[in-house]
Amino acid sequence: MSLQNTPSSERVHIGFFGCRNAGKSSLVNAVTGQELAVVSSVPGTTTDPVQKAMELLPLGPVVIIDTPGFDDLGMLGEKRVQKTRQTLAKTDIAVLVADGIRGLSGSDLELVSLFQEKKLPWLLIWNKADLTAAPEQDFFLTQLPSDAPGCGQSLSKETQIAVSAHTGYHIFELKERLAHLLKELPEKKLLVRDLLQPGSVVVLVTPIDESAPKGRMILPQQMMIRDVLVGGCMAFVTKETELKATLQALQNPPALVITDSQAFGFVSKVLPPGIPLTSFSILMARYKGFLGTAVTGIQALDTLQDGDTVLIAEGCTHHRQCNDIGTVKIPRWLLSSTGKKLTIRTCSGTEFPEDLSGISLVIHCGGCMLNEREVQSRIQRAVSQHIPFTNYGILISKMNGILERALKPLE
Numbered sequence: 219m220s221l222q223n224t225p226s227s228e229r230v231h232i233g234f235f236g237c238r239n240a241g242k243s244s245l246v247n248a249v250t251g252q253e254l255a256v257v258s259s260v261p262g263t264t265t266d267p268v269q270k271a272m273e274l275l276p277l278g279p280v281v282i283i284d285t286p287g288f289d290d291l292g293m294l295g296e297k298r299v300q301k302t303r304q305t306l307a308k309t310d311i312a313v314l315v316a317d318g319i320r321g322l323s324g325s326d327l328e329l330v331s332l333f334q335e336k337k338l339p340w341l342l343i344w345n346k347a348d349l350t351a352a353p354e355q356d357f358f359l360t361q362l363p364s365d366a367p368g369c370g371q372s373l374s375k376e377t378q379i380a381v382s383a384h385t386g387y388h389i390f391e392l393k394e395r396l397a398h399l400l401k402e403l404p405e406k407k408l409l410v411r412d413l414l415q416p417g418s419v420v421v422l423v424t425p426i427d428e429s430a431p432k433g434r435m436i437l438p439q440q441m442m443i444r445d446v447l448v449g450g451c452m453a454f455v456t457k458e459t460e461l462k463a464t465l466q467a468l469q470n471p472p473a474l475v476i477t478d479s480q481a482f483g484f485v486s487k488v489l490p491p492g493i494p495l496t497s498f499s500i501l502m503a504r505y506k507g508f509l510g511t512a513v514t515g516i517q518a519l520d521t522l523q524d525g526d527t528v529l530i531a532e533g534c535t536h537h538r539q540c541n542d543i544g545t546v547k548i549p550r551w552l553l554s555s556t557g558k559k560l561t562i563r564t565c566s567g568t569e570f571p572e573d574l575s576g577i578s579l580v581i582h583c584g585g586c587m588l589n590e591r592e593v594q595s596r597i598q599r600a601v602s603q604h605i606p607f608t609n610y611g612i613l614i615s616k617m618n619g620i621l622e623r624a625l626k627p628l629e
């Protein structure tokens with residue numbers, strides 16, 4: 219990812235779902251104007267979700283996701299269906315692609331009830347309009363069957379459209395409809411600038427150790443600097459070792475210090491108690507909408523027992539370096555701060571277990587590489603299974619005895 223691009227996690231994710239051979243891949247190609255996905259008459263051509271970040275007019279920066287058929291059968295098919303469900307977790311707008319000649323199947327209705335359960339805005343696309351002279355008349359449903367769970371919804375003209383991936387019929391209109399749905403998505407939350415007065419000075423503490431990526435800053439740091447600047451404030455970036463000198467170089471104390479959680483212990487000792495302090499991952503948790511859950515979840519730390527299992531989950535799959543935070547540092551700190559014989563499980567990237575039974579606490583990273591829906595669906599999974607869920611920053615500030623201080627600037 220380069221600095222010039224909108225990160226994937228900040229883009230609206232549009233997922234194309236439907237049965238095998240409905241023309242999902244053909245439609246993705248038609249909408250994007252690129253040969254992104256393989257198309258063939260063999261059902262089950264797409265075997266893995268394919269996703270691509272792009273600028274799509276009139277929508278702006280989006281991620282388009284093509285998925286395997288939801289009606290696929292057999293062992294492999296079941297795995298594909300599983301992947302489709304994972305894709306749904308990060309989808310902001312869902313497109314249900316149906317073959318206009320074949321009509322809707324049970325799998326399509328199952329998808330509709332999933333969209334509705336997740337409260338996703340969605341469109342029904344009748345593809346292959348070129349195969350009939352009057353597609354609107356032949357294809358359009360006025361009502362989904364009301365006996366299908368969650369499907370008792372009438373379909374208006376605005377929620378369905380007949381298109382042809384082959385001839386390009388109504389592809390432009392489809393994009394306009396998507397743009398319209400996009401406008402109705404809730405406003406993004408702010409990262410930090412709502413906590414600052416214009417003209418304030420913010421100090422960002424970013425250790426550059428062996429676990430930091432080579433040659434670049436990580437995403438939360440980039441995002442934070444940008445948000446500080448957008449808010450009309452000033453950002454000073456320093457390593458923890460130069461923090462003292464940075465404070466001395468400033469005429470007045472900074473309005474806020476934001477540290478990498480790993481340096482929380484060190485920074486809280488160097489920084490005079492009167493200066494507000496928080497961390498990148500705490501601000502990120504607020505931004506992704508799970509700060510409250512994470513603060514409640516951390517209480518489980520005090521009740522962990524010998525033999526309990528803790529899951530440490532990372533959203534990205536950067537190369538594991540020595541002293542990696544999720545696999546080495548946090549487990550080490552956890553064991554020493556609780557003094558318990560804990561079993562530590564780790565996972566990274568898009569793998570996050572469906573079944574969390576047997577886990578006493580989930581500790582998640584800041585989730586900067588995951589979009590808000592993906593993070594929310596993980597939290598929902600934990601909450602519905604009554605598993606406490608927290609994040610790195612909250613855990614580390616709690617272990618350093620400074621949780622209250624780290625939350626204060628966010629009040």
Ligand SMILES: Nc1nc2c(ncn2[C@@H]2O[C@H](COP(=O)(O)OP(=O)(O)OP(=O)(O)O)[C@@H](O)[C@H]2O)c(=O)[nH]1
Binds near residue numbers: 259261265349385
């Ligand atoms: N006539 C007509 N055929 C289409 C249209 N769109 C797709 N097809 C054909 O339908 C077949 C399936 O197309 P795909 O795009 O591979 O369908 P898919 O939904 O991605 O299928 P899977 O990847 O197997 O789930 C191919 O033979 C396409 O050429 C269309 O608008 N009109």
Ligand SMILES: [Mg+2]
Binds near residue numbers: 242264285286
């Ligand atoms: Mg396909």
